[in-house]
Amino acid sequence: MKIKTIIIVVTLLLSITMYGCVSSSDGSNDTGDNKEEKPTLTFGKTPWTSTVPPTKIAKKVLEDMGYKVKEKQANLGVVFAGLSNGDVNIFMDYWEPQHKHYLEENSDSVKIVSTSYKDADWGLAVPKYMKNVNDVGDLKGKEDTVNNEALAIAESDPAVKDIPKAIDKYDLDMKMVNSSEAAMLAAAKERIDKKKPVVLFGWRPHSMFNQLDIKLLTNNKAPNLFSSSTVHVVAHKGLKEKAPDAYKFLSNWSISIQDIEDMITKIDKGKNPEDVAQTWIDNNQDKINKMKGTN
Template sequence: MKKKNILAAVAVTAAALVAITGCSSGAGAAGPSNGDKADLTIGVFNGWPEGEAASYLWKSILEKKGYSVKLKYADAGPVFAGVSTGDYDLALDGWLPTTHASYLKQYGDKIDDLGAWNSDAKLTVAVNKDAPIDSLDQLAKNAGKFNNKLVGIEPGAGLTKAVTDKVIPGYGLGKMKFVTSSTPAMLSELKAATSKGENIAVTLWRPQWAYDAFPIKDLKDPKGTLGSAESIHSLGSTSFSKDFPKLNGWVKGFKLDSKRLFSLENKMYNGTVEVKDYTPIVKKWIAANQAYVDGLTK
């Protein structure tokens, strides 16, 4: 009996020490030890991989510091609305000054713009890196070298409309066949052509993991038919700076250049198996980019 009582006492003591250690580490239910609230909700736009990648990156970073982070998916409009009401604390994919200008006009007085973390968001026409041309104004004369074909994405995409309405008439590409189907189909053709060393021209956009996966380059657009580059902004609720004073500073200082973003997206999305939770993939990417990641929270 006495031996059993001693063992029970040891077990209770050990459990207490584990609990104390967990609390002192700043992890788990105790939350962060920096004055921020523990629970954070990030709104993620459906179908916008750069915002999802940035959100998973911050989720992984913050959970290690004791935050409880939820990613909530919705279309852009509902996310802007959710940030404005405080249902979402943060969103990381506001394209400004053009793409999401109408949402910012509608909700701007109830949303805090926390600044741009990437300034290279734009629509493009890309070709294989060793293609014999460097500009869209050279494509018509060299169309035969690209099988007189320009490979597009979904017919209803904004990029497709811009190419149809502005790029093709602007650069006299009417004799080229503009093939539209889907983004996966375009990427499949891009992969096949670059692996065979063949010329190919595709409609694309930055940021996109294809820039990390394939040897490609953007064609210059001297007539500005695809518009100028935009910036990707972090957006917080009006109470964000009060609820998360430390994180507010980190997010305002957040920068993720295109090269790193392409590599993160490539790891997340360029696979053959469907992934429902990118956390393990993102953690591996973090380990390979630890110095950069550590600098985000200094």
């Protein structure tokens, strides 16, 4: 009887041990240490210099939060198409009122998440050495000195739509000459280096105000043109459910125009954008923690 009892006890102990091993191996007794992998997030990135610093900063912060992050560079229309169908999750450089129709056309699937900064001024600009030209109206009678041209970025960009309106409003003998941002700035710099008069499209934040020493013209006769902009972060509406902590961080996002402009200037001078972004993060960790909601 004793031998039979011992065999029964040993059998029971072996059964319990094997059950424990099976439970552990199939995950039914998971302690929660294996966290679910976070999704990949895609930023839309336009070729504008103002888009680079905020995108790089947000990318680095989200990577630190455990996300895999991609960047998809395209023009604004393609970025919004991506936001609309979910191929793009986030865009850091949406300007109002210039880009408002893109948001209106995609309002069912794209939403404003936060405001980066307000009072982003833009309009026609001239070198500071053109001391007698401080308002668009001051160009009247001086059009030939600037080759009857207002240099601008691509005609398809909604930001330039007010330039022809201003030319008509002030009855200026000028035309808008469109090209890429780089080509416009190169043409302006060539004239400025020779101290020649020139008119170009300017907006802040941008390094052109430091590198070219230019000034924005006032617009007293038509104040409805070139009104100050507000820059927002926009996202696909599914972001909050897909990545709630990323959404929380972006919903608290803000940055100053001056900080953006300083970073653009450093990047234009050859600094690595990733390094510039990391320096800003290192110098603003309290602000990052506040945006993440961790302090």
